[in-house]
Amino acid sequence: MREDADVIIAGAGGVGREALDACLAAGLAVSGFADDGLAGGRCRGLPVGRPDEAPAGSAYVVGIASPAVRRRLVALLDARGLEPVTVVHPRAIVAPETTLGDGCLVLGGAHVSSSITIGDHCQVHYNATVGHDTVLRDFVTVYPGANVSGSVVLEEDVTVGSGAVVLQGLTVGAGAFVGAGAVVTRDVAPGQVVVGAPARPTHPRS
Ligand SMILES: CC(C)(COP(=O)(O)OP(=O)(O)OC[C@H]1O[C@@H](n2cnc3c(N)ncnc32)[C@H](O)[C@@H]1OP(=O)(O)O)[C@@H](O)C(=O)NCCC(=O)NCCS
Known part of the structure:
Protein backbone atom coordinates (compact mmCIF):
# COMPACT_ATOMS: atom_id res chain seq x y z
CA MET A 1 0.00 0.00 0.00
CA ARG A 2 1.42 3.41 -0.96
CA GLU A 3 2.59 5.64 1.86
CA ASP A 4 1.25 8.79 0.16
CA ALA A 5 -2.27 7.48 0.59
CA ASP A 6 -5.11 9.91 0.78
CA VAL A 7 -7.86 7.41 1.54
CA ILE A 8 -7.64 3.72 2.37
CA ILE A 9 -10.87 1.75 2.03
CA ALA A 10 -11.23 -0.99 4.64
CA GLY A 11 -12.93 -3.88 2.88
CA ALA A 12 -12.41 -4.82 -0.75
CA GLY A 13 -15.73 -6.57 -1.31
CA GLY A 14 -18.86 -5.17 -2.94
CA VAL A 15 -19.42 -2.27 -0.56
CA GLY A 16 -15.70 -1.51 -0.59
CA ARG A 17 -15.80 -1.11 -4.35
CA GLU A 18 -18.91 1.04 -4.05
CA ALA A 19 -17.02 3.15 -1.53
CA LEU A 20 -14.25 3.48 -4.12
CA ASP A 21 -16.78 4.70 -6.69
CA ALA A 22 -18.04 7.30 -4.20
CA CYS A 23 -14.50 8.44 -3.36
CA LEU A 24 -13.54 8.80 -7.01
CA ALA A 25 -16.76 10.65 -7.87
CA ALA A 26 -16.12 12.96 -4.90
CA GLY A 27 -12.60 13.67 -6.16
CA LEU A 28 -10.81 11.88 -3.32
CA ALA A 29 -7.57 10.06 -4.05
CA VAL A 30 -7.61 6.44 -2.95
CA SER A 31 -4.32 4.64 -2.39
CA GLY A 32 -5.67 1.15 -1.82
CA PHE A 33 -7.77 -1.23 0.23
CA ALA A 34 -7.22 -2.93 3.57
CA ASP A 35 -8.73 -6.40 3.76
CA ASP A 36 -7.38 -9.45 5.60
CA GLY A 37 -9.02 -11.89 3.21
CA LEU A 38 -7.69 -10.30 0.02
CA ALA A 39 -4.37 -8.89 1.27
CA GLY A 40 -1.53 -9.20 -1.22
CA GLY A 41 -3.83 -8.92 -4.22
CA ARG A 42 -5.29 -6.03 -6.15
CA CYS A 43 -8.81 -4.66 -6.37
CA ARG A 44 -9.90 -2.36 -9.19
CA GLY A 45 -6.19 -1.91 -9.96
CA LEU A 46 -5.33 -0.80 -6.43
CA PRO A 47 -3.21 -2.72 -3.90
CA VAL A 48 -4.90 -4.57 -1.04
CA GLY A 49 -2.99 -4.58 2.24
CA ARG A 50 -3.61 -5.90 5.72
CA PRO A 51 -5.60 -3.66 8.07
CA ASP A 52 -3.05 -4.20 10.83
CA GLU A 53 -0.34 -2.85 8.52
CA ALA A 54 -2.26 0.21 7.28
CA PRO A 55 -0.02 3.28 7.47
CA ALA A 56 -0.65 5.71 10.32
CA GLY A 57 -1.76 9.15 9.20
CA SER A 58 -3.83 7.88 6.29
CA ALA A 59 -7.50 8.67 6.01
CA TYR A 60 -9.88 5.73 5.91
CA VAL A 61 -13.49 4.78 5.39
CA VAL A 62 -14.87 1.30 6.04
CA GLY A 63 -16.61 -0.26 3.05
CA ILE A 64 -18.25 -3.16 4.86
CA ALA A 65 -21.96 -3.29 5.65
CA SER A 66 -21.85 -5.40 8.82
CA PRO A 67 -21.82 -3.09 11.85
CA ALA A 68 -19.90 -5.65 13.92
CA VAL A 69 -17.12 -6.00 11.35
CA ARG A 70 -17.09 -2.24 10.87
CA ARG A 71 -16.63 -1.75 14.62
CA ARG A 72 -13.69 -4.17 14.69
CA LEU A 73 -11.93 -2.46 11.80
CA VAL A 74 -12.58 1.04 13.17
CA ALA A 75 -11.06 0.06 16.53
CA LEU A 76 -8.01 -1.39 14.79
CA LEU A 77 -7.46 1.50 12.37
CA ASP A 78 -8.07 4.20 15.00
CA ALA A 79 -5.54 2.48 17.28
CA ARG A 80 -3.02 2.56 14.43
CA GLY A 81 -3.45 6.32 14.07
CA LEU A 82 -5.51 6.48 10.88
CA GLU A 83 -8.16 9.18 10.57
CA PRO A 84 -11.77 8.41 9.57
CA VAL A 85 -13.12 10.41 6.65
CA THR A 86 -16.78 10.82 5.65
CA VAL A 87 -17.45 10.16 1.97
CA VAL A 88 -20.58 11.47 0.25
CA HIS A 89 -21.16 10.62 -3.40
CA PRO A 90 -21.78 13.90 -5.28
C1 LIG B 1 -34.11 -10.77 7.54
C2 LIG B 1 -32.81 -11.48 7.22
C3 LIG B 1 -31.65 -10.81 7.98
C4 LIG B 1 -32.97 -12.92 7.69
O1 LIG B 1 -31.81 -13.61 7.39
P1 LIG B 1 -31.64 -15.11 7.96
O2 LIG B 1 -31.69 -15.08 9.44
O3 LIG B 1 -30.43 -15.67 7.31
O4 LIG B 1 -32.98 -15.82 7.48
P2 LIG B 1 -33.18 -17.00 6.45
O5 LIG B 1 -32.69 -16.63 5.09
O6 LIG B 1 -32.64 -18.25 7.08
O7 LIG B 1 -34.77 -17.11 6.38
C5 LIG B 1 -35.54 -17.51 7.51
C6 LIG B 1 -37.00 -17.39 7.14
O8 LIG B 1 -37.36 -16.01 7.04
C7 LIG B 1 -37.83 -15.71 5.71
N1 LIG B 1 -37.26 -14.40 5.35
C8 LIG B 1 -35.96 -14.07 5.26
N2 LIG B 1 -35.82 -12.79 4.94
C9 LIG B 1 -37.06 -12.29 4.79
C10 LIG B 1 -37.56 -11.03 4.45
N3 LIG B 1 -36.74 -10.01 4.21
N4 LIG B 1 -38.89 -10.86 4.40
C11 LIG B 1 -39.74 -11.90 4.64
N5 LIG B 1 -39.34 -13.15 4.99
C12 LIG B 1 -38.00 -13.33 5.05
C13 LIG B 1 -37.31 -16.83 4.82
O9 LIG B 1 -38.13 -17.01 3.70
C14 LIG B 1 -37.35 -17.99 5.78
O10 LIG B 1 -38.66 -18.44 5.88
P3 LIG B 1 -39.00 -20.01 5.96
O11 LIG B 1 -38.37 -20.48 7.24
O12 LIG B 1 -40.49 -20.05 5.98
O13 LIG B 1 -38.38 -20.62 4.75
C15 LIG B 1 -32.47 -11.42 5.70
O14 LIG B 1 -33.22 -12.34 4.94
C16 LIG B 1 -32.63 -10.05 5.09
O15 LIG B 1 -33.72 -9.58 4.72
N6 LIG B 1 -31.46 -9.38 4.92
C17 LIG B 1 -31.37 -8.10 4.28
C18 LIG B 1 -30.73 -8.28 2.92
C19 LIG B 1 -30.45 -6.97 2.24
O16 LIG B 1 -31.20 -6.02 2.32
N7 LIG B 1 -29.29 -6.93 1.58
C20 LIG B 1 -28.84 -5.73 0.92
C21 LIG B 1 -27.60 -6.07 0.16
S1 LIG B 1 -27.07 -4.67 -0.79
Whole structure:
Protein backbone atom coordinates (compact mmCIF):
# COMPACT_ATOMS: atom_id res chain seq x y z
CA MET A 1 0.00 0.00 0.00
CA ARG A 2 1.42 3.41 -0.96
CA GLU A 3 2.59 5.64 1.86
CA ASP A 4 1.25 8.79 0.16
CA ALA A 5 -2.27 7.48 0.59
CA ASP A 6 -5.11 9.91 0.78
CA VAL A 7 -7.86 7.41 1.54
CA ILE A 8 -7.64 3.72 2.37
CA ILE A 9 -10.87 1.75 2.03
CA ALA A 10 -11.23 -0.99 4.64
CA GLY A 11 -12.93 -3.88 2.88
CA ALA A 12 -12.41 -4.82 -0.75
CA GLY A 13 -15.73 -6.57 -1.31
CA GLY A 14 -18.86 -5.17 -2.94
CA VAL A 15 -19.42 -2.27 -0.56
CA GLY A 16 -15.70 -1.51 -0.59
CA ARG A 17 -15.80 -1.11 -4.35
CA GLU A 18 -18.91 1.04 -4.05
CA ALA A 19 -17.02 3.15 -1.53
CA LEU A 20 -14.25 3.48 -4.12
CA ASP A 21 -16.78 4.70 -6.69
CA ALA A 22 -18.04 7.30 -4.20
CA CYS A 23 -14.50 8.44 -3.36
CA LEU A 24 -13.54 8.80 -7.01
CA ALA A 25 -16.76 10.65 -7.87
CA ALA A 26 -16.12 12.96 -4.90
CA GLY A 27 -12.60 13.67 -6.16
CA LEU A 28 -10.81 11.88 -3.32
CA ALA A 29 -7.57 10.06 -4.05
CA VAL A 30 -7.61 6.44 -2.95
CA SER A 31 -4.32 4.64 -2.39
CA GLY A 32 -5.67 1.15 -1.82
CA PHE A 33 -7.77 -1.23 0.23
CA ALA A 34 -7.22 -2.93 3.57
CA ASP A 35 -8.73 -6.40 3.76
CA ASP A 36 -7.38 -9.45 5.60
CA GLY A 37 -9.02 -11.89 3.21
CA LEU A 38 -7.69 -10.30 0.02
CA ALA A 39 -4.37 -8.89 1.27
CA GLY A 40 -1.53 -9.20 -1.22
CA GLY A 41 -3.83 -8.92 -4.22
CA ARG A 42 -5.29 -6.03 -6.15
CA CYS A 43 -8.81 -4.66 -6.37
CA ARG A 44 -9.90 -2.36 -9.19
CA GLY A 45 -6.19 -1.91 -9.96
CA LEU A 46 -5.33 -0.80 -6.43
CA PRO A 47 -3.21 -2.72 -3.90
CA VAL A 48 -4.90 -4.57 -1.04
CA GLY A 49 -2.99 -4.58 2.24
CA ARG A 50 -3.61 -5.90 5.72
CA PRO A 51 -5.60 -3.66 8.07
CA ASP A 52 -3.05 -4.20 10.83
CA GLU A 53 -0.34 -2.85 8.52
CA ALA A 54 -2.26 0.21 7.28
CA PRO A 55 -0.02 3.28 7.47
CA ALA A 56 -0.65 5.71 10.32
CA GLY A 57 -1.76 9.15 9.20
CA SER A 58 -3.83 7.88 6.29
CA ALA A 59 -7.50 8.67 6.01
CA TYR A 60 -9.88 5.73 5.91
CA VAL A 61 -13.49 4.78 5.39
CA VAL A 62 -14.87 1.30 6.04
CA GLY A 63 -16.61 -0.26 3.05
CA ILE A 64 -18.25 -3.16 4.86
CA ALA A 65 -21.96 -3.29 5.65
CA SER A 66 -21.85 -5.40 8.82
CA PRO A 67 -21.82 -3.09 11.85
CA ALA A 68 -19.90 -5.65 13.92
CA VAL A 69 -17.12 -6.00 11.35
CA ARG A 70 -17.09 -2.24 10.87
CA ARG A 71 -16.63 -1.75 14.62
CA ARG A 72 -13.69 -4.17 14.69
CA LEU A 73 -11.93 -2.46 11.80
CA VAL A 74 -12.58 1.04 13.17
CA ALA A 75 -11.06 0.06 16.53
CA LEU A 76 -8.01 -1.39 14.79
CA LEU A 77 -7.46 1.50 12.37
CA ASP A 78 -8.07 4.20 15.00
CA ALA A 79 -5.54 2.48 17.28
CA ARG A 80 -3.02 2.56 14.43
CA GLY A 81 -3.45 6.32 14.07
CA LEU A 82 -5.51 6.48 10.88
CA GLU A 83 -8.16 9.18 10.57
CA PRO A 84 -11.77 8.41 9.57
CA VAL A 85 -13.12 10.41 6.65
CA THR A 86 -16.78 10.82 5.65
CA VAL A 87 -17.45 10.16 1.97
CA VAL A 88 -20.58 11.47 0.25
CA HIS A 89 -21.16 10.62 -3.40
CA PRO A 90 -21.78 13.90 -5.28
CA ARG A 91 -25.05 12.51 -6.60
CA ALA A 92 -26.38 11.97 -3.09
CA ILE A 93 -28.44 14.72 -1.47
CA VAL A 94 -27.66 15.75 2.07
CA ALA A 95 -30.03 18.55 3.06
CA PRO A 96 -29.25 21.57 5.27
CA GLU A 97 -29.05 21.22 9.04
CA THR A 98 -28.15 17.58 8.69
CA THR A 99 -24.93 16.50 10.37
CA LEU A 100 -22.80 13.49 9.52
CA GLY A 101 -20.32 11.98 11.96
CA ASP A 102 -16.85 10.70 11.13
CA GLY A 103 -16.25 7.79 8.78
CA CYS A 104 -19.71 7.78 7.20
CA LEU A 105 -20.44 6.59 3.67
CA VAL A 106 -23.36 7.98 1.63
CA LEU A 107 -23.73 6.37 -1.80
CA GLY A 108 -25.10 7.80 -5.04
CA GLY A 109 -28.83 8.50 -5.21
CA ALA A 110 -29.29 8.52 -1.45
CA HIS A 111 -31.49 11.35 -0.18
CA VAL A 112 -30.77 12.37 3.39
CA SER A 113 -33.28 15.05 4.27
CA SER A 114 -33.19 18.05 6.56
CA SER A 115 -32.28 18.28 10.25
CA ILE A 116 -30.99 14.72 10.58
CA THR A 117 -28.29 13.66 12.99
CA ILE A 118 -26.06 10.85 11.76
CA GLY A 119 -23.45 9.35 14.08
CA ASP A 120 -20.01 7.96 13.31
CA HIS A 121 -19.35 5.19 10.77
CA CYS A 122 -22.91 5.04 9.43
CA GLN A 123 -23.73 3.98 5.88
CA VAL A 124 -26.64 5.13 3.71
CA HIS A 125 -26.60 3.08 0.52
CA TYR A 126 -27.72 4.01 -2.96
CA ASN A 127 -31.30 5.24 -3.46
CA ALA A 128 -32.13 5.01 0.24
CA THR A 129 -34.00 7.89 1.84
CA VAL A 130 -33.85 9.21 5.39
CA GLY A 131 -36.59 11.60 6.51
CA HIS A 132 -36.37 14.89 8.39
CA ASP A 133 -35.43 14.98 12.07
CA THR A 134 -34.36 11.34 12.13
CA VAL A 135 -31.42 10.19 14.22
CA LEU A 136 -28.96 7.50 13.16
CA ARG A 137 -26.68 6.52 16.01
CA ASP A 138 -23.17 5.14 15.39
CA PHE A 139 -22.64 2.18 13.03
CA VAL A 140 -26.12 2.18 11.48
CA THR A 141 -26.51 0.72 7.98
CA VAL A 142 -29.38 1.68 5.66
CA TYR A 143 -29.34 -0.64 2.66
CA PRO A 144 -30.25 0.30 -0.92
CA GLY A 145 -33.70 1.69 -1.53
CA ALA A 146 -34.82 1.61 2.09
CA ASN A 147 -37.09 4.45 3.27
CA VAL A 148 -36.58 5.63 6.82
CA SER A 149 -39.34 8.14 7.58
CA GLY A 150 -39.13 11.34 9.59
CA SER A 151 -38.40 11.55 13.32
CA VAL A 152 -37.24 7.94 13.51
CA VAL A 153 -34.44 6.82 15.85
CA LEU A 154 -32.17 4.04 14.62
CA GLU A 155 -30.06 3.06 17.61
CA GLU A 156 -26.44 1.86 17.35
CA ASP A 157 -25.66 -1.03 14.98
CA VAL A 158 -29.13 -1.15 13.42
CA THR A 159 -29.41 -2.44 9.85
CA VAL A 160 -32.38 -1.56 7.65
CA GLY A 161 -32.61 -3.99 4.72
CA SER A 162 -33.11 -3.18 1.04
CA GLY A 163 -36.47 -1.65 0.22
CA ALA A 164 -37.66 -1.71 3.83
CA VAL A 165 -39.81 1.09 5.22
CA VAL A 166 -39.68 2.43 8.78
CA LEU A 167 -42.72 4.57 9.57
CA GLN A 168 -42.40 7.98 11.17
CA GLY A 169 -41.59 8.48 14.82
CA LEU A 170 -40.55 4.90 15.58
CA THR A 171 -37.44 3.66 17.39
CA VAL A 172 -35.46 0.65 16.20
CA GLY A 173 -33.41 -0.73 19.10
CA ALA A 174 -29.66 -1.25 19.13
CA GLY A 175 -28.42 -4.09 16.96
CA ALA A 176 -31.84 -4.80 15.46
CA PHE A 177 -32.14 -5.90 11.84
CA VAL A 178 -35.06 -4.88 9.63
CA GLY A 179 -35.35 -7.45 6.83
CA ALA A 180 -35.49 -6.53 3.18
CA GLY A 181 -38.89 -5.24 2.16
CA ALA A 182 -40.28 -5.05 5.71
CA VAL A 183 -42.69 -2.32 6.74
CA VAL A 184 -41.99 -1.35 10.35
CA THR A 185 -45.15 -0.05 12.05
CA ARG A 186 -44.12 -0.44 15.72
CA ASP A 187 -40.95 0.12 17.71
CA VAL A 188 -38.43 -2.73 17.30
CA ALA A 189 -36.73 -4.20 20.39
CA PRO A 190 -32.94 -4.23 20.60
CA GLY A 191 -31.34 -7.16 18.77
CA GLN A 192 -34.62 -8.18 17.14
CA VAL A 193 -34.88 -9.32 13.52
CA VAL A 194 -38.17 -8.26 11.92
CA VAL A 195 -39.55 -9.18 8.51
CA GLY A 196 -42.72 -8.71 6.55
CA ALA A 197 -45.43 -6.08 6.15
CA PRO A 198 -46.34 -5.25 8.83
CA ALA A 199 -42.98 -6.28 10.25
CA ARG A 200 -42.98 -8.99 12.88
CA PRO A 201 -40.11 -10.47 14.93
CA THR A 202 -38.30 -13.58 13.82
CA HIS A 203 -35.42 -14.50 16.10
CA PRO A 204 -32.73 -12.59 18.05
CA ARG A 205 -29.52 -12.09 16.07
CA SER A 206 -26.46 -13.66 17.64
C1 LIG B 1 -34.11 -10.77 7.54
C2 LIG B 1 -32.81 -11.48 7.22
C3 LIG B 1 -31.65 -10.81 7.98
C4 LIG B 1 -32.97 -12.92 7.69
O1 LIG B 1 -31.81 -13.61 7.39
P1 LIG B 1 -31.64 -15.11 7.96
O2 LIG B 1 -31.69 -15.08 9.44
O3 LIG B 1 -30.43 -15.67 7.31
O4 LIG B 1 -32.98 -15.82 7.48
P2 LIG B 1 -33.18 -17.00 6.45
O5 LIG B 1 -32.69 -16.63 5.09
O6 LIG B 1 -32.64 -18.25 7.08
O7 LIG B 1 -34.77 -17.11 6.38
C5 LIG B 1 -35.54 -17.51 7.51
C6 LIG B 1 -37.00 -17.39 7.14
O8 LIG B 1 -37.36 -16.01 7.04
C7 LIG B 1 -37.83 -15.71 5.71
N1 LIG B 1 -37.26 -14.40 5.35
C8 LIG B 1 -35.96 -14.07 5.26
N2 LIG B 1 -35.82 -12.79 4.94
C9 LIG B 1 -37.06 -12.29 4.79
C10 LIG B 1 -37.56 -11.03 4.45
N3 LIG B 1 -36.74 -10.01 4.21
N4 LIG B 1 -38.89 -10.86 4.40
C11 LIG B 1 -39.74 -11.90 4.64
N5 LIG B 1 -39.34 -13.15 4.99
C12 LIG B 1 -38.00 -13.33 5.05
C13 LIG B 1 -37.31 -16.83 4.82
O9 LIG B 1 -38.13 -17.01 3.70
C14 LIG B 1 -37.35 -17.99 5.78
O10 LIG B 1 -38.66 -18.44 5.88
P3 LIG B 1 -39.00 -20.01 5.96
O11 LIG B 1 -38.37 -20.48 7.24
O12 LIG B 1 -40.49 -20.05 5.98
O13 LIG B 1 -38.38 -20.62 4.75
C15 LIG B 1 -32.47 -11.42 5.70
O14 LIG B 1 -33.22 -12.34 4.94
C16 LIG B 1 -32.63 -10.05 5.09
O15 LIG B 1 -33.72 -9.58 4.72
N6 LIG B 1 -31.46 -9.38 4.92
C17 LIG B 1 -31.37 -8.10 4.28
C18 LIG B 1 -30.73 -8.28 2.92
C19 LIG B 1 -30.45 -6.97 2.24
O16 LIG B 1 -31.20 -6.02 2.32
N7 LIG B 1 -29.29 -6.93 1.58
C20 LIG B 1 -28.84 -5.73 0.92
C21 LIG B 1 -27.60 -6.07 0.16
S1 LIG B 1 -27.07 -4.67 -0.79
